[in-house]
Amino acid sequence: MSRLLTIVASSLMLFSTAAHAAFEPFQPLPAMPPIPSDNPQTSAKIELGKQLYFDKRLSATYTVSCNGCHNVMSAGDDGKAVSRGALGLKGTRSAPTLYNVAYQTVYFWDGRAASIEDAIKEHLVSPTEMGMKDKRAVVERLWNTADYPQRFADAFGKGVPLSYETIAQALASYIRTLRTPDSDFDRYLRGDKNAISKQAKRGFDEFIEVGCASCHFWVNLSGPVPGLAFQMGEGFYELFPNYPGTKDEARYQLADDIGRYYVTKDETDRRMWRVPVLRNVALTAPYFHNGQVKTLEEAIRVMGTTQLGKTLSREQLADIAAFLHTVSGRFPEQRFPKLPSN
Amino acid sequence: MSRLLTIVASSLMLFSTAAHAAFEPFQPLPAMPPIPSDNPQTSAKIELGKQLYFDKRLSATYTVSCNGCHNVMSAGDDGKAVSRGALGLKGTRSAPTLYNVAYQTVYFWDGRAASIEDAIKEHLVSPTEMGMKDKRAVVERLWNTADYPQRFADAFGKGVPLSYETIAQALASYIRTLRTPDSDFDRYLRGDKNAISKQAKRGFDEFIEVGCASCHFWVNLSGPVPGLAFQMGEGFYELFPNYPGTKDEARYQLADDIGRYYVTKDETDRRMWRVPVLRNVALTAPYFHNGQVKTLEEAIRVMGTTQLGKTLSREQLADIAAFLHTVSGRFPEQRFPKLPSN
Numbered sequence: 001m002s003r004l005l006t007i008v009a010s011s012l013m014l015f016s017t018a019a020h021a022a023f024e025p026f027q028p029l030p031a032m033p034p035i036p037s038d039n040p041q042t043s044a045k046i047e048l049g050k051q052l053y054f055d056k057r058l059s060a061t062y063t064v065s066c067n068g069c070h071n072v073m074s075a076g077d078d079g080k081a082v083s084r085g086a087l088g089l090k091g092t093r094s095a096p097t098l099y100n101v102a103y104q105t106v107y108f109w110d111g112r113a114a115s116i117e118d119a120i121k122e123h124l125v126s127p128t129e130m131g132m133k134d135k136r137a138v139v140e141r142l143w144n145t146a147d148y149p150q151r152f153a154d155a156f157g158k159g160v161p162l163s164y165e166t167i168a169q170a171l172a173s174y175i176r177t178l179r180t181p182d183s184d185f186d187r188y189l190r191g192d193k194n195a196i197s198k199q200a201k202r203g204f205d206e207f208i209e210v211g212c213a214s215c216h217f218w219v220n221l222s223g224p225v226p227g228l229a230f231q232m233g234e235g236f237y238e239l240f241p242n243y244p245g246t247k248d249e250a251r252y253q254l255a256d257d258i259g260r261y262y263v264t265k266d267e268t269d270r271r272m273w274r275v276p277v278l279r280n281v282a283l284t285a286p287y288f289h290n291g292q293v294k295t296l297e298e299a300i301r302v303m304g305t306t307q308l309g310k311t312l313s314r315e316q317l318a319d320i321a322a323f324l325h326t327v328s329g330r331f332p333e334q335r336f337p338k339l340p341s342n
Numbered sequence: 343m344s345r346l347l348t349i350v351a352s353s354l355m356l357f358s359t360a361a362h363a364a365f366e367p368f369q370p371l372p373a374m375p376p377i378p379s380d381n382p383q384t385s386a387k388i389e390l391g392k393q394l395y396f397d398k399r400l401s402a403t404y405t406v407s408c409n410g411c412h413n414v415m416s417a418g419d420d421g422k423a424v425s426r427g428a429l430g431l432k433g434t435r436s437a438p439t440l441y442n443v444a445y446q447t448v449y450f451w452d453g454r455a456a457s458i459e460d461a462i463k464e465h466l467v468s469p470t471e472m473g474m475k476d477k478r479a480v481v482e483r484l485w486n487t488a489d490y491p492q493r494f495a496d497a498f499g500k501g502v503p504l505s506y507e508t509i510a511q512a513l514a515s516y517i518r519t520l521r522t523p524d525s526d527f528d529r530y531l532r533g534d535k536n537a538i539s540k541q542a543k544r545g546f547d548e549f550i551e552v553g554c555a556s557c558h559f560w561v562n563l564s565g566p567v568p569g570l571a572f573q574m575g576e577g578f579y580e581l582f583p584n585y586p587g588t589k590d591e592a593r594y595q596l597a598d599d600i601g602r603y604y605v606t607k608d609e610t611d612r613r614m615w616r617v618p619v620l621r622n623v624a625l626t627a628p629y630f631h632n633g634q635v636k637t638l639e640e641a642i643r644v645m646g647t648t649q650l651g652k653t654l655s656r657e658q659l660a661d662i663a664a665f666l667h668t669v670s671g672r673f674p675e676q677r678f679p680k681l682p683s684n
Binding site: 054062063071072073074075079080084283284285331333334335336337338339340341342 | 422626
């Protein structure tokens, strides 16, 4: 329980700090996410990245595209607990939505990638995802496809325009356009007091009071705040195994996957997970790293018992769910890319 | 050989008739295809049909959408010899492009469906395609998905708005928007004599003289002309098994699949196949009903030997291929549909 106390204490610290320094823990989605200086956004890269995003040629068996598991026509995920990759193998963790990941500071459920580019480089050669043999196989396949070499030359210019690096950069450039601004909650934060219902307002208050906001704050309701020195867990939380009922403990199979420990080998990182983005959470069931929780209310209930040691009432669950429905944003209108045919 | 002679003879008859009656065997793609009177186009049906077209919920395992095998971001097909359906089973015939099928008069390689709607009804419950158990399962799945019932009510109004029939109608309405007008060849036919190269013009002449145009004429270069009383094979052709070389004969495995005979049980329909659409043919490799021919030049060569008994020279093959490249049209710009998330 010591970690729980630490989190709650640091949470109070953050919010009291906030009160004094005019720090606002909740923020509307900024118009632009951070853009890395070595991969500035250009329309050529974005368009090329969109083609790659939908092109099954990036998978070993030509059967899976990025969009297969991160469906941007839906809410950016695939609605599955876990997904099956090009080689027919299932992953062990649930594919998250890619909408608004541009505002994240770390990637994967265990935070092992520091950028979208790095995450992509792993996805392409992961046996449970795109399943390509190695980096070279990815580059060679695009090199041998119709006008991709020319498109990369147009987008990246001199040097080595078509490389594993530029493939990741083009895809990341497109993914950074996947943003859902103007949720009811954003409009509420901007001053439109009628943008969310009374129930949603009660839910927002409870979201803070109960303790959800200890981890779920800032622009994506997933902490942490870039550049802020002190914050809880640096965007990771421990999923406690000792919540009520062995049935639940078996169900969520916590023993199978201990998260960030695999990355750091630090004992204190056992069962630590990246705090998931809550934007559009009402649209991205099922929940948790293993996708084993099917409804939003159940996810809130389990979080209450495991993380905060509180049994939330039916009214509290409904109120918090009503609030979370207000963070569904406006999905961008997009035109189909035109993929090479041969 | 008697059928071959019949085709060549009737071909000459058609073209001489054409000369006298001002019948033009080649036509630019009309702005609108035929629309069935019981399924008029509306924007609500088209948009709903587009959602369904991309929605994997229409497959037994939630893994395949129409777009999986008929990729409208590419040339409307999947570039595979044969495709694998939702249940993991491979089909035996190659998925054709859906661009411009609205101008066809029969569907499937053996012509067993008389409308796009009828073809869709079979696709959804085919074990090698969408793999749904039965019609009822399809309807129930959409009935239980988010706002689909409301979307069908909006698109189809009173009566029974969500049914197997209306699912097929919505999808067909969208598919009828998949048209690629304004190819170089269309502009040539409309009078722009410089729209195609000299080589393509030679190829077009050879396409007629050699005999390709006996079957491949009219707006989709796939015959037949709707409403015209006499024409060759009513849009079907016999794929002759007795072309030179047993190696080829084994390769194309003609004995495995005897086409339209399965539909009519008529001995004269053995190895009869629907004449495939040639619009965008340069973009839709591989070729033939079994997808066993990989390049356009090889497809032309095989057609020459098997169907016309002619060994085409390298120059003729290149010229005809150059002509066929001019029938690639302008693909419509499309916006992504927004699929229900839950």
